Amino acid sequence: MVFLFSVFFVGCLGLLAAGIVEQRRHYANLDAIPQRVLVNGIRGKSSITRLCAGALRGGGLTTVAKTTGTAARFIHPDATEEPVFRKFGIANVVEQIGIVRRAAVYGPEALVIECMAVMPALQEVNQTKLIRSTIGVLCNVREDHLAEMGPTLDDVARSLSRSMPVGGICVTAERDRLHILQQEAAARDCELIYADPDTVTDEELRGFSWFTFKENVAIALTVAELLGVERKTALQGMYDAPPDPGVLSVERYRTPDGSELRFANVFAANDPESTLMNVNQLLDLGAIGRPLNVVINCRPDRVERNGQMGQIIPDLAPDTVFLIGHPTKSARDGIPAAWGGRVVDLGGDDRDPDALTTDLLAALGPDSSLVAIGNIHGQGERLLERLAKLPPADAVTLPANEHNGHNGENAL
Numbered sequence: 001m002v003f004l005f006s007v008f009f010v011g012c013l014g015l016l017a018a019g020i021v022e023q024r025r026h027y028a029n030l031d032a033i034p035q036r037v038l039v040n041g042i043r044g045k046s047s048i049t050r051l052c053a054g055a056l057r058g059g060g061l062t063t064v065a066k067t068t069g070t071a072a073r074f075i076h077p078d079a080t081e082e083p084v085f086r087k088f089g090i091a092n093v094v095e096q097i098g099i100v101r102r103a104a105v106y107g108p109e110a111l112v113i114e115c116m117a118v119m120p121a122l123q124e125v126n127q128t129k130l131i132r133s134t135i136g137v138l139c140n141v142r143e144d145h146l147a148e149m150g151p152t153l154d155d156v157a158r159s160l161s162r163s164m165p166v167g168g169i170c171v172t173a174e175r176d177r178l179h180i181l182q183q184e185a186a187a188r189d190c191e192l193i194y195a196d197p198d199t200v201t202d203e204e205l206r207g208f209s210w211f212t213f214k215e216n217v218a219i220a221l222t223v224a225e226l227l228g229v230e231r232k233t234a235l236q237g238m239y240d241a242p243p244d245p246g247v248l249s250v251e252r253y254r255t256p257d258g259s260e261l262r263f264a265n266v267f268a269a270n271d272p273e274s275t276l277m278n279v280n281q282l283l284d285l286g287a288i289g290r291p292l293n294v295v296i297n298c299r300p301d302r303v304e305r306n307g308q309m310g311q312i313i314p315d316l317a318p319d320t321v322f323l324i325g326h327p328t329k330s331a332r333d334g335i336p337a338a339w340g341g342r343v344v345d346l347g348g349d350d351r352d353p354d355a356l357t358t359d360l361l362a363a364l365g366p367d368s369s370l371v372a373i374g375n376i377h378g379q380g381e382r383l384l385e386r387l388a389k390l391p392p393a394d395a396v397t398l399p400a401n402e403h404n405g406h407n408g409e410n411a412l
Contacts, residue, residue, distance in 0.1 A: 026097050029104035030132050033111045035061075035227055038131045040115035040123065040163040041139030041174075042156070043274045044216050046244040048139055050075070051212070051220035053112045058237015059229030061110050064103040066096075068116040071245045074099065077106055079242060093117050096130040110227065118148050120159040127163045135226060136163055136170040136190070137219055141177050143308070144271045154180055164190045171195050171222045173215035195222040207239045211248040211281065248278055250287045252393035255361050260393045262288045262369040265384065267297070267376035272308045275373050276315055288369035294318040295360065295372050297380035298325035298347065309374050310334025316371070322360055323347050324379040331374070353382035 030036065039049045046067040053065035053075060065075040068091070072084035086095065093116055103111050113131060117123040127133060141157045149159035157177040161184035164170045172181055173195045185192035197214035200221070205214060217238065224234035248268070253261045264287070269278045282288045294316055298306040310331040313321055321343045323331050328347030335343060344363055346356050356379065364370065372380065 026100060029100045032104045033100070033108055035110040035135065036131055036133045037110065037112040037135045037137060037223060038115055038127060038133035038163060039112065039137040039139065040160055041137070042142035042144050043269060043271065044139050044213065045114045047212055047247060048137060048216050048219055049112050049114045050241050050244055051216055051238050052137070052223045054237040054241025055220045055224035055229055055234035056110050056112070056227060056237070058233050058240065059224060059227070061227065061229070062106060062108045063110045063112060064106055064108045065112040066099045066114060067244060068114040074102065077108060081242070091116060093122055093126055093130065096126065100131070115163055118145050120149060120162050123159065124162040127165060133165045134168055135223060136165045136168060137223065138164065138170055138172045138174065138181060139219060140174050140215065142271045142273055153177065157181060158184060161185070164188050166190060169193060169226065171219055173197055173219050193222060195219045204235060207235065210243040213277070213281070250282060253387060253390035254393050255364070255390065259364070259366040259368070261364065263387055264288050264369065264371045266371055266373050267380055272312045275309070276312055279316060279371055288371065291319040291365050291368040292316070293320045293322065293364060293368055293370045295322040295324060295370060295383070296331045297372065297374040297376065297378065297383070298323065298328050298331050299375045299378060300326055302375050303327070303330040306330035306374065307334035313339050318342065319365065320344055320363060322363070324356060324383065325349060325374070349378055351379070353379065353386055357383060357386035
């Protein structure tokens, strides 16, 4: 018995010693990177991470970045990137240690990294133990992860604030709950800087070959200014930065009956407020138009979110609402009764995706637009795969005052 206890005790001491060594090595790697930017918030974290990294690269700073969103990527100083390997495909905040170790090899002047923690306690650990950011970004507060950070938006704001650097700087474009963020920043002796979207001009926004928001650009410009990068140089760096795989885009397809279909994949913006912002921006730019159709993909573990997507249908004012996935009833119940006559239920995860896509396309009018909202997983992914097999239409042409000259052949 004494022998077993001794083995256990020695083993624990060994683990403790190994942990201390690992922690010291990690802190040494962090110290080798003078500027560390941690991007947190609800929507747009991956895009902002890429924008910040591009702005700093444009200013000549050796910069490494890592995103977590649609597809986790490690971005090298030359802007080339590779997927982040995850054992068993499971994300874990501990992977940030390996990312910092890889980044330190380059001897970079800056690391821009997306916060991958959801639980408030883990967000604090991510900041205080794993990244120790010199500049924090808290992009926005939206209705998501309410079970972990809620139940109210005020609670979400306070939870996200746990990633603010104590004694450091935090940049935000959040307006509605700015007063809460200011209180949280003051409690941490953190300087909170508001990045005003109105300082970004329409002309500056048109320089992008992909869709983004003034809020995101304003945050990246503020971070660049804090690190001594001039505005024009930072903007050019952002223009040259590769977009996130999940970036808002519009594809033009030719349907089997010869009609043109403009398809907007808005799955990445899976909260109501962000979804409306994305669709309205596409309409304002003329990238999509009316007749407008909406497809809501439903998931059994997102029943509340399915209903929220149904509730915004009057704001979108589509000609037809297609329901796919399961349970479609959760979205239908959220759609006001006055819009019930426009609902077409194609749903069920067991539905053959080829037949589903055929029925959906047959129900569309000539030369219409289709917006996909909700969550991508399940029938949403299969719908995207089938639509991608359609032949492309000609390149999208924006109105003369909106065209930026950088658009791809078949996507904005």
